[in-house]
Amino acid sequence: MSRHSCPALLVTAPSSDSGKTTVVAALARYWRNRGKRVRVFKTGPDFIDPIFHEVASGAPAHQLDLGMMGEAACRRHLAQAATEADLILIEGVMGMFDGHYSSADLAARFGVPTLAVIPAAKMAQTFGAIACGLAHYREGVTLFGVVANQVGGPGHAELLKHSLPETIEFCGWLPRDDSLALPDRHLGLVQATEIPDLEAWLDGAAAKLGESCAMPLPAPVVFDPVAEDPALLALGEPLGGRTVAVAEDAAFAFIYRDNLSLLRRLGADLVHFSPLKDPLPACDALYLPGGYPELHREALVANRPLMAQIRAFADAGKPVVAECGGMLYLLEQLADKEGQCTEMTGVLPGRAQMQPRLQGIGMLSAEIGGHSLRGHCFHYSSSDIGLEPIAIATQAGRMRASEPVYRQGSVVASYVHWYFPSAPALVADWFGGRCR
Known part of the structure; x- marks a missing residue:
């Protein structure tokens, strides 16, 4: 090289x-x-x-x-x-x-x-x-x-x-x-x-x-050039032949380009859609990244056919990975700072409410299925979710922020915006329907 x-x-x-x-x-x-x-x-x-x-x-x-x-x-x-x-x-x-x-x-x-x-x-x-x-x-x-x-x-x-x-x-x-x-x-x-x-x-x-x-x-x-990670090379394309639907619009826009590159590198075909106005595309897995669902609650609720499709998708055991705002969208309710509630998709049991002050910030990592997955959180909402976490993402150093990681069936959700290349084998399992 x-x-x-x-x-x-x-x-x-x-x-x-x-x-x-x-x-x-x-x-x-x-x-x-x-x-x-x-x-x-x-x-x-x-x-x-x-x-x-x-x-x-x-x-x-x-x-x-x-x-x-x-x-x-x-x-x-x-x-x-x-x-x-x-x-x-x-x-x-x-x-x-x-x-x-x-x-x-x-x-x-x-x-x-x-x-x-x-x-x-x-x-x-x-x-x-x-x-x-x-x-x-x-x-x-x-x-x-x-x-x-x-x-x-x-x-x-x-x-x-x-x-x-x-x-x-x-x-x-x-x-x-x-x-x-x-x-x-x-x-x-x-x-x-x-x-x-x-x-x-x-x-x-x-x-x-x-x-x-x-x-x-x-x-x-x-x-100086750097060779591709040998562990990633050894994985091959475990998502070959699978289509991942990626939510991307004004409500869901917080996406690391490296995450999308990794999914393609693992063999997945990506199709982008807008939860504000589109139906769920034909797909084998769904990626709901973070963003501003709290600013677009009325438009999201108006797209009720999509909400029903996502509930059916999750009920059928299809993989869903949701981060921060994507997780809020999957809850039963999302409230503004004054407590006014909006019904969300209801895939996950619980509700969230926007707060006037920052509720979580920091670089975190979680040990899941023998893999160490890294990411970042930054959110103004608090949540009450009726699930036992499968892991706790924690922060090194003095600030010691922490965020639960939830799984219900094939749905994985957290406030953390994950950096997928930090644990490509785990990500392949999540989107391949092999949750650990």
């Missing part, structure tokens, strides 16, 4: 809410509009930001998370992208050095230079001090350049630029402009598919960033 090189930047910041997603999307669209092939990744288990990057770049966006995916899987993604792209962009998570597997850790592990987005409102030369601090806080991380956000105008931008040492590139600025702020809600940004005129917004953000600077790029990074 040959090595490939490609310019790459990990876009980071001093803290969350600094404008990383806007800058990454603007950069991806800027270079795409100039004929470059751009591949974008998102650090961490985020589902929403990658869709903006897919629209901006015109190519699939995947997660890069050392804790959930492991180093080998991250290396495979980067090496593959280097064979296809002229530029790799990686959006970081939280602040540059925050978390057990931080953005800085990822940059150091793969030798990718960083680009810091620094909010500069009400700031002048201190901008340079923050950039120097990010550059020198730890060894093994290279700060290639910075983008200034929330800038008052060209004069302010010049002050910021001249506060930097010569070793740090000034890679442009974005103004204080409410139109550049992406709207958000309780689980993060509003989904890309819900934003009108997104294409025009991306072109506008790209133009504003590009007008401010010559847009320098770093030298190419060499990415």
Whole structure:
């Protein structure tokens, strides 16, 4: 296997809410509009930001998370992208050095230079001090350049630029402009598919960033290829000849692209459908990922024929895998924060209610049938489910979050958004109707 090189930047910041997603999307669209092939990744288990990057770049966006995916899987993604792209962009998570597997850790592990987005409102030369601090806080991380956000105008931008040492590139600025702020809600940004005129917004953000600077790029990074996991190779295609129906629409959109890739790698044919409006396609197994069923209760209930089909499907012993919002959809009732209930499909005994505060967050793993399956939870609902868990997904470290994993017949459900490639044999059993 040959090595490939490609310019790459990990876009980071001093803290969350600094404008990383806007800058990454603007950069991806800027270079795409100039004929470059751009591949974008998102650090961490985020589902929403990658869709903006897919629209901006015109190519699939995947997660890069050392804790959930492991180093080998991250290396495979980067090496593959280097064979296809002229530029790799990686959006970081939280602040540059925050978390057990931080953005800085990822940059150091793969030798990718960083680009810091620094909010500069009400700031002048201190901008340079923050950039120097990010550059020198730890060894093994290279700060290639910075983008200034929330800038008052060209004069302010010049002050910021001249506060930097010569070793740090000034890679442009974005103004204080409410139109550049992406709207958000309780689980993060509003989904890309819900934003009108997104294409025009991306072109506008790209133009504003590009007008401010010559847009320098770093030298190419060499990415070594990584062979496919031998355990996955040994599995073959146990789902060959089986069709998996995947719910995907505004209510169910939290899907790791790697999960779908794994199902195809295991031999499954995938058919996508919308629980908001479609019947259940002809299929052998059903995948209900997370999303926002609480925002679409009326439309989901209006599709009563689908609810009946799903109940019949589960009663017939057909495999169903439900994650977070998908699990809420299978319950008997889902209530809003005020307690107003909506009848759901009734496949699983119990109810859930939306809460004003976060109820669960963290990277978790569960031991099921001799396999260790990893994933992430992030939810604002609480639930009362009348089943004994088959396992408890737990979090390492001090925070010790935990989530039950339920099984009723061939239905497996949990608040956890699973990363399927962490336990491909178990996933093959679930979708193949061989629950353990």
